[in-house]
Amino acid sequence: MFTSRGTWFFVFVFALLIGVVLGPYLSQILSTESRVVLPNLTSVAWLALTLGTWGVGEAVLFSLRCGRLRRQVHVERQLYDDHGPVDALWTGWTFQARLVVRVSDGLSFPFVKITDRLPTGVERAHGDTVYQGPLQPGQVVELRYSLRCGAPGKVRFEGIRVQLADLQGFFYHDTFIPAVSAVRVLPPLADARGHVPTIKRHNLLLPPGIHRHKRPGSGSELLELRDYLPGDPPKTIAWKVSARRDRLITKEFESDVPVRCTVFVDRSNSVRVGPPGHNALSRLVEIAAAVGQGATSSRDLTGLCLFDEQATTYVRPARGRRHLIRLLHLLADAACLKPTSGRAELDTLVPLGYAFAQEVYPEMLRPTVNRLASWAPWIWPDSVFSTRHPRWKDFLYWTLPFLLLVYGVVGIVLLGAVLLGVGAALSDAIGEPQFFLLWALTGLVAALVFVRLPIRWFFTRRRRLFHWRKRLAALLALRYGLGPGGLGLLLEDQEQLSLYLQRFLAEHQVSYPLSYYDDHGRYLLGAPRKVKVLTTALLRAVGKGHDNELFVLLADLLELTAHLAPLLNAVKVALARHHRVLLVCPWPPDIPPPGARGAGFRKQKTAQDENRSSESSLERSIRTATAARFHEAYEQVRRSFSRLGVPVVCAQGGEPARLILDRIDLLRGLGRRR
Amino acid sequence: MSFLGDLRRLPDEPGASRYALVCLGGLFAIVLVLLEHGYGSWSLLPVLAGVFGGLTRFGPVLVPTALAMLLNAPPRLALPFSHRSALQLADLILGAGTLAYVIAHYRLQGLLVHLFPPDPRRRGKSAPPRRERRPARLATLAEIGGMLLIVPVLPFLAQLVWRWLPTTWGNPGIRPDIWFGILLTWVIGLTLLIIASAVSYWRQRQMDPEAARLFLQDVLWQETRSEQRRVSRWLAWARLHRSEAVRKGYRTPGLGPGNEDLRHESRGPVPFSDSRPVASPAKEHS
Numbered sequence: 001m002f003t004s005r006g007t008w009f010f011v012f013v014f015a016l017l018i019g020v021v022l023g024p025y026l027s028q029i030l031s032t033e034s035r036v037v038l039p040n041l042t043s044v045a046w047l048a049l050t051l052g053t054w055g056v057g058e059a060v061l062f063s064l065r066c067g068r069l070r071r072q073v074h075v076e077r078q079l080y081d082d083h084g085p086v087d088a089l090w091t092g093w094t095f096q097a098r099l100v101v102r103v104s105d106g107l108s109f110p111f112v113k114i115t116d117r118l119p120t121g122v123e124r125a126h127g128d129t130v131y132q133g134p135l136q137p138g139q140v141v142e143l144r145y146s147l148r149c150g151a152p153g154k155v156r157f158e159g160i161r162v163q164l165a166d167l168q169g170f171f172y173h174d175t176f177i178p179a180v181s182a183v184r185v186l187p188p189l190a191d192a193r194g195h196v197p198t199i200k201r202h203n204l205l206l207p208p209g210i211h212r213h214k215r216p217g218s219g220s221e222l223l224e225l226r227d228y229l230p231g232d233p234p235k236t237i238a239w240k241v242s243a244r245r246d247r248l249i250t251k252e253f254e255s256d257v258p259v260r261c262t263v264f265v266d267r268s269n270s271v272r273v274g275p276p277g278h279n280a281l282s283r284l285v286e287i288a289a290a291v292g293q294g295a296t297s298s299r300d301l302t303g304l305c306l307f308d309e310q311a312t313t314y315v316r317p318a319r320g321r322r323h324l325i326r327l328l329h330l331l332a333d334a335a336c337l338k339p340t341s342g343r344a345e346l347d348t349l350v351p352l353g354y355a356f357a358q359e360v361y362p363e364m365l366r367p368t369v370n371r372l373a374s375w376a377p378w379i380w381p382d383s384v385f386s387t388r389h390p391r392w393k394d395f396l397y398w399t400l401p402f403l404l405l406v407y408g409v410v411g412i413v414l415l416g417a418v419l420l421g422v423g424a425a426l427s428d429a430i431g432e433p434q435f436f437l438l439w440a441l442t443g444l445v446a447a448l449v450f451v452r453l454p455i456r457w458f459f460t461r462r463r464r465l466f467h468w469r470k471r472l473a474a475l476l477a478l479r480y481g482l483g484p485g486g487l488g489l490l491l492e493d494q495e496q497l498s499l500y501l502q503r504f505l506a507e508h509q510v511s512y513p514l515s516y517y518d519d520h521g522r523y524l525l526g527a528p529r530k531v532k533v534l535t536t537a538l539l540r541a542v543g544k545g546h547d548n549e550l551f552v553l554l555a556d557l558l559e560l561t562a563h564l565a566p567l568l569n570a571v572k573v574a575l576a577r578h579h580r581v582l583l584v585c586p587w588p589p590d591i592p593p594p595g596a597r598g599a600g601f602r603k604q605k606t607a608q609d610e611n612r613s614s615e616s617s618l619e620r621s622i623r624t625a626t627a628a629r630f631h632e633a634y635e636q637v638r639r640s641f642s643r644l645g646v647p648v649v650c651a652q653g654g655e656p657a658r659l660i661l662d663r664i665d666l667l668r669g670l671g672r673r674r
Numbered sequence: 675m676s677f678l679g680d681l682r683r684l685p686d687e688p689g690a691s692r693y694a695l696v697c698l699g700g701l702f703a704i705v706l707v708l709l710e711h712g713y714g715s716w717s718l719l720p721v722l723a724g725v726f727g728g729l730t731r732f733g734p735v736l737v738p739t740a741l742a743m744l745l746n747a748p749p750r751l752a753l754p755f756s757h758r759s760a761l762q763l764a765d766l767i768l769g770a771g772t773l774a775y776v777i778a779h780y781r782l783q784g785l786l787v788h789l790f791p792p793d794p795r796r797r798g799k800s801a802p803p804r805r806e807r808r809p810a811r812l813a814t815l816a817e818i819g820g821m822l823l824i825v826p827v828l829p830f831l832a833q834l835v836w837r838w839l840p841t842t843w844g845n846p847g848i849r850p851d852i853w854f855g856i857l858l859t860w861v862i863g864l865t866l867l868i869i870a871s872a873v874s875y876w877r878q879r880q881m882d883p884e885a886a887r888l889f890l891q892d893v894l895w896q897e898t899r900s901e902q903r904r905v906s907r908w909l910a911w912a913r914l915h916r917s918e919a920v921r922k923g924y925r926t927p928g929l930g931p932g933n934e935d936l937r938h939e940s941r942g943p944v945p946f947s948d949s950r951p952v953a954s955p956a957k958e959h960s
Contacts, residue, residue, distance in 0.1 A: 003791045005780070012735050016742065017862070021855035023746070042836070043765050044742040049832035050769040051738065051776060052862075054824075056869065063873045067880040111789065111808055133812055167808070167817075168780035169789045363882075369889040371896075380903065386910035388918075474895070478888050487895045488902030493910035 001063070006170030010055055016048035055170070062171040065164065068107050070363070073135070075160055075179035076100045077116075088184040088329070089155070094125050094148045101131070101141040101160065109135040113163040116143060117176075117360070119155040120509050121185070121276050123148045151277025152187040152285050153336035156180065156509050158360050176360050184332040186325075187289030223252045259550065259664050260317040261295055262303035262541050263288045264534060265334060266555040269309070270525040271586050272339035275511060280586035283651050284554045285335040287584060289328055290657035291552065296324045300664060305537050306334050307555075309527040312537045316544070338506035341514050341524040346494055346501075347465065348513050353501045354468040356510055357475055364475045377459075377466035378404060386492050389519055397459050404454065411450045418446050469497065476500045526559040535566040542574045552660050553583045554651070558633040564640055571644055582663055583641050585634060587652035591627045594634050594650055689813025690785045696778035696818060697728060703771030704741065707764050719744050724775060731783060734776040741772060762833065769829030777821055785810045 002010075023041055078098045079086050089095055099116050103109075116129040127145025135141070149155060159178040165171065225238055228248030241249045265288050271280040288304065295302040296319055303317035304327050315327060357365055364370060381400045384390040396403075422442045470491060477486030480500060490497045505512045518524055534555055541551060551574055557564060571581050587593050638648040649656050701724045708717035723740035727733025788805040839861060845853045881889065895902060 005783070005791075009734065009780075012738075016738065017858075019742070021858060041746060043745050043768065046765055046829065046832045046836055047738055047742065047769055047772055049835060050773055050829045053832055053835075054773060054777070054828050056866065060869060060873060063877065067873075067877045070882060071880060111812070113790070113806070132809055163790055163806075165784075165789050165808075167784060167789075168777065169784045169791075170780070172791055363885050364888055368877075369881075369885050370892055383907050383910075386907055386914060388914060474888060474892060478884070478891055484891070484894055485902055485906065487891060488899070488906040489909060492903065492906035493913065495914075496910075 001059075001066070001171050001173060003165075003169055003172050005168070006055075006059075009051075009170060013048055013052045013055060016044065017052065020045040020048060058166055058168070058170060062164075062166050062173070065107050065109055066173045066175075069109065069162060069164060069173070069175060070177060072104050072106045072137070073162065073177055074102045074104065075177055076102075077157055077179055077181055079183060088186050088332070089149050090186050091149055091152050091188040094146050096144065096146050097127075099129075099143040099160070101135075101143075103135050103137055103139045103141075105137045108137060109164060110167050111165055114141065114143075115161045115163075116145075117158050117161055118147070119157055120511070121149055121151055121153065122155050123150060149185040151282050151335070152185050152289070152332050153276055153282075154182055154184050154332060154509065156182045156507075158508070161359070174362060176362055178360075184329055185335075186328040186332050187286055187335075189293065225249050225251055258298075258300045258319070259295075259548075260301045260303065260546060261291065261550040261552065261660070261664055262305060262317055263291055263552045263660075264305045264307060264537060264541075264554060265331070266530070266534075266586065267306050267308050267334040267337055268525075268527050268530045268556065269339040269341065270527060270556045270559065272337050273514070273516075273525065274589070276336070276509070278589055280556065280588060280651065281337070282335055283589075284584075284586050285331045287651060287656050287660075288554060289331055291660045292324055292327045292331075294657065294661045295319075295664065296321070298664075302327065303541070304330060305541065306330060307530060307533050307537055309530045309533065312533060314537065314540070317549075336509065338502070338509075338511070339514055339525065340499075340502050340506070341516060345513075345515065346469070346498055349498060349501045349505075350465055350468050350472060352510070352512055353472050353505060356505065356508065357472060360508070361475060364478070365471045370471050370474045372467055372470045376470075377463035381459075381462075382466070382494070383492065387494060393462075397462050400459060403458070407454060415443070415446050415450055419443050472501065473497060476504055479504070523559060528560055528563040530555075531557070531560055531563045531567050535570045538567070538570045539573060542570070542577055542579060545574075545577065545579055547578075549579045550660070550663055551579060551581045552663075553581065554586065555583070556586045557583075557637050558585060558630060561633055561636045561640070564637070568640060568644065571641070571646055575644060575646075580663060581644075581646045582660060583637070583646055583648045584651050584656045584660075585637060585648060587634075587650050588630070589652065591630055593653035594631050687785065687810035689810035690782055692813060692815070692818055693778045693782040693785065694728075696822070697724065697733070697775050697782065700771040700773075700775030700778065701725075701737070703767050703774070704737075707768050707771070708744070711764065713744065716744060728779065731787065733779045737775050738772055741768070765833065766826065766829045769832065770826045773828060774822070774825045777825070781813070781821075784808045785813060 020041055023044075076099070078100075079089065079095055080098070081093070081095050086095065097116075101114060111133070112131075112135050114131040118124060118129065125146040125148050127143070129143060129145055131141050131143055158180060159176055162175050162177055164173040164175070225241060226249070228237060228242075228250045232250045236251050236253075238249045238251045265284050267281060271284060273279055276282070292302045292304070299319055301317035301319050302323075304313075304315045306313040313330060315323075315330065354365075379401055381397045382394065384394050384398045387394055390398075419439065419442065422439055473490035474487050476482070476497070477490055480486075480503075482489070490500065502512065516524055534553070538551060538553075557567070574581050634648075634650065641648050649659060701721050704720050704724075705717045708720070720737050720740045723736040724733055727736035785808050787807065789808040790806040792805065839854075840857055841854050842850060843857065848856070878889075
């Protein structure tokens, strides 16, 4: 609560009061005269009391204001566009945000700074997110700004940060008032060809199955004219032609048959890696959304199956705007998922989590409700028995109480030796006050060094991490309802704390570093189990398929070339049922796609090379080896599927959405030839 | 940038210049009282301290210090301040002038230097910490008027408190001035303790439910931390060894309700999924 300015002011007032009390004696000590008169000491006392009363009054008032702040301030947020309030945002579009802060009856606040915390992935286009000024009871503060989202997923508005200070800058209070709202950001709108629309093409709702299926049917396009046969409906008679030819002629129309397409989207950990909006999953979601919109604009049926290592979310093929919105919502939910490998270094997670909690949950970290004695990290170091692979540093920290004991004994002996040595060196002056002063000064300095040394050098970072861990563990135990023993368990079980911290950060859309490899160097995000899940989902979709259908697999199989056999069998089943299958491989954005050529790629590569000019040769070698490994894996996957006649394309290069829509047309053409 | 550099913006900031005028007014009141009491040219000492302090950040400390020293080491011809009656106008003006100077100077610092302290998390970074000032347009005349209203009240209160302070009450025979110092320390200490306790209790009453639950959880942990530490350490050890055994294939994770984490570990990490329901619930196959 006290700033340095306030602290120094109160120290000064205290010193003034001390001067009033001790002034006569100090002046007598310092003066040679027998009696020193300080004539106006009472005036100084009044002055000190005046300043002190004012300071204490300000402190009490500020404390009351801090206590009331969270109860008096209420926040509402509304997102809207030109047509009114919205529940979801669209990628790349600009929306307006309106934040209303109401102050209920009670105390007034002389100066506050209110900052609306923008979520990750949201860019402010115009307007201001900050208010500075006083807050009076009954006052309404309104902030308006426009925002834009760069990637599909979900954005989470946490609330507002309120900084409160008195006018002198003696006291400062920083708090966060939650106003949580999670809003989906839907993928960008695309047209029937999978492009983002630039012009308006259709004014009318298209009939079902705009694609012409050139077989006689009940469509609206004329296929041919033929002689009337008994049983033909009279409405199909072409009367003008019949009159001209003098016999009854019947019109035949094309058949309008919608094509069904099911998109399987991989949402497993391997595609979630990377910054939001720039990872492989975002690209897959964009492709799936473009396909869904393109197919819907043709009134074809689109289904969706989201899968990971554990489960699938399946939506049967359907059409219509409501169905499309449902698909986009599911894709947005998938796009915001964060990766987890089950392993993460607490040394990196805890500072990240603590910094975030300090910003958004400052009230939960205050020592009044969440405290840890400063001596606790010295006496209760982490146990090496509950650490999976303890290092020598862990063992050393574990022995800290013993080290401290040894240090204490040795230090006291050394301190005694120093004091004795000083005493012996100045033995002639024993009994004189200067000797005592020097001796005491030496002892004081030695004691200060003795105490200060371990504080400065003994596991400083680890002790700080211990404090942060305890506070975070208390917050997590409360947030996830772990019960009375949850706090203790999270403090002792580092892996559980790591998992809960990852969950906490993922829920708040905060990116965090991950370990991709285990202690034996194995890739943790490969997840062979997802092949089985995908196989099951594909077979189920084939079982429910009606006629020739297109199955698009947007799946990361590059790390699983040795586990593809079940999936290849399922693809064979699909092909045997006259369905078509297409595989789209997600691709890391910073690795050149297979077969990438052209000016655009060269330009991108040059830009990347410039960014990496500071890379060491080792890093460059690792990057080259990684790229080569990815290309080799891609070739293996492509060969495996090409043997079955399944085209494989890379998500990063070309236009996969357009290719998929072309496949839908091709499928219709196959139906005609059949 | 130094405070002197910040002061160059004073003419452009009307709110800040108002507070500068209040500072000068406070110094003027001090000089008037000192001149009246025959301090002569020595009366300018607090003014010099104030002007010098005004150019730095130490004005609120320098002016009272200079005043206290001048009052207790007066020139020969100076008249003493009388402290016999309850209300001393000269002291009142002196206190009010000093207080006005101190408040105005601190508020001026809030307008020109910084009001919020620099973010401690950015300490030691290469970029200088961002200084967050209070906009000078917010320093209105009404605000300064409110400040000037309390300026004469506080010295008066201080005089009353001083008069009411017991000087010899309960003296066991110690020298009166020493006993008075002890009493003063106790009275001020107890008053601050009572105020702090009352405010702290009131703050606890204002706690929101989540913070209160956290407080109770923390109390429980503080009371049982040794037991919790021992039990939790064993539990963590057991879980670690079981998962290692499962990983190496020595045992199966089992199907008990407490083994979800082991089952997950045996087949890969648990993906995080958002628990919020979608608008139209889709079918889940697991």
